[in-house]
Amino acid sequence: MTIDTVLLASFLAAMVRVATPLLLAALGETFAQRGGVINLGIEGAMLAGALGAALGATHGGVWAGVALSIVAGLAVAAVFAGVAVAARADQIIAGTAITLGCIGLTGAVYRQAYGPGGVGLSLPTLPVVALPVLESIPVLGPAFFRQSVLTYAGYVAAPVLWLVLFKTAFGLRLRAAGESAEHAKAAGVHVQRVRAAGVLVGGALAGLAGASLVLAQVGTFAEKMTAGRGFMAIAIVVLGAWHPGRVVGAALFFGAAMALQFLFQSSVSAVPYQLFLMLPYLLTLLVLAGAVGRTRAPADLGRGH
């Protein structure tokens, strides 16, 4: 292999690794938004999932961490669903409040569990699993098929969510609730119930996204460690036009833009690295400006019912 292909391979691997938490959270949020609910609380659900993963991994191993992250994400989503779906409060405000509360809760619990000041915490990480045959595809194989189980969970979740959304009665009801809650209700759909289900699926996946951040990417927990990845996932949903397949592409695009900074940070020192930190957000704005005219959000997105 030449230097260039080695660089490319490591860039692609970083792209997939960085994209994994974004992908999981964005797929979940796609589900919630198809039902008409925009959940800014997934930033908080992801953070709670990350802390759940850390606590589980400390006391019961990595798999306990994965399980606890899902529970934590579900719990946060349940609170959001109670406020924004059942009580029909404003979704944007409820989501902001939930994220704020999660920052406070995880900060307090973390310091109590691991001591003040954030001592360098080292957690067991999920093993990298190479998928036979697929991993031997040149360049792409190791990048896409030599990852942790949670990356594969994202690969599986995308088609499954697509099937549920477009090929099942539940998916039809969910999309109807998102397009026109009034009409859906008139047709006998229990709008509140399907919307809550969408939000809960989103919460579980956001929790899992937190686990992948802690147990597959960083190997530690830090306060506010999600650093806006939940919000990024919301941008990815828009970029992916509320479609699971395109959301995978959009998440990889974000992963690539983020991985680019590792590549350039080491090689081009003349350019300030912060410009690369801006890149994913600026690119998203550009892509959205070009794409929005051709795609459409669920019509009742963000509207209480």
Added chain:
Amino acid sequence: MRAGRWFASVLPLGVALGIGLIILAASLAASGYDAARALGALWSGAFGSTDAILSALLPRAIPLIIVGLAVGLAFKAGAFNIGGEGQFYAGAVAATWVGLALGAWPRVIAVPSVLAAGLAAGLLWAVVPVVLRLRFGVLEVISTLLLNFVAEAMVSWMVQGPLQEAKHIYPQSDPLPLAARLPQLAGTRLHLGLALAVGMAVVLWLFGRRTLAGFQLRATGANPVAAKVMGRVNTRRVFALALLGSGALAGLAGGTEVSGTTYALFQNLSPGYGFTGIAVALLARLDPLGTIATGLLFAALEAGASAMQRDAGVPAVAVYMVEAAVIIVVLLADAWRRRSALLTAGT
């Protein structure tokens, strides 16, 4: 009648605060902290002494009130500006830049220039979401949110690049020259920004109540289609102006913070003012005068939180739980009231 309505809007806030504090105390006790001591420190950190009030509570309230006013202005027109954080930072960067350059100027010129720079930068930062929404249909919720991250990266670059202090060691700017600093009340950390914040609130209140533009703003937010068709309001223009004005105010908050409190630019200058400002505005029901009160409330919580961490070892971020609980309880109370109003109307 008016007193009754005032009471009806303050009561849920008081109940919400009580519930929030109970949740905090319970979760502190459950995780092994001394809850009574923590709450005592929370109180004395905000109201315990004249010094606490003048040097911790009120200075903290200034950015919260101004950002709250910014959020309220946009939300009232139906423009969901979640980018207060980014606009705050844009204002802080510009204010620092101008402040460092104007050291030799008299204070009466330097300070207004610094604040104007913050205002202008916040406004410019809001041009992007306005254009993206009106020209390309990109939701401002998404674009303002994304621009927050761009602004944070820009601050990080500034304090390690063009605006880094002379010795190039620490990631922060040089301190602003005296001429660029807002005057302080002698012996305290309270600065003239408080008068600015209260003045802005009064101006916005008069604007909303007494002017046609203020009425058009509310009409656009309440029902854009009706405002356009029945009221012949140019809703696109109202949307644009509200969002630009909101950005300008948030930028002004950034300039005020640099010129009045920190005297320098650094990363994490804002502990999330852009987001807390949303809560401040909403709890005030977007009313400018109410924003002064809710800004003070949140400032008290955050000033008390620092004392709580110092004196009782409780992480300061724990008060975010109280803030979240307050918002959620008020939201639930509103939702419940709306629902019972609907039911009454239906029968």
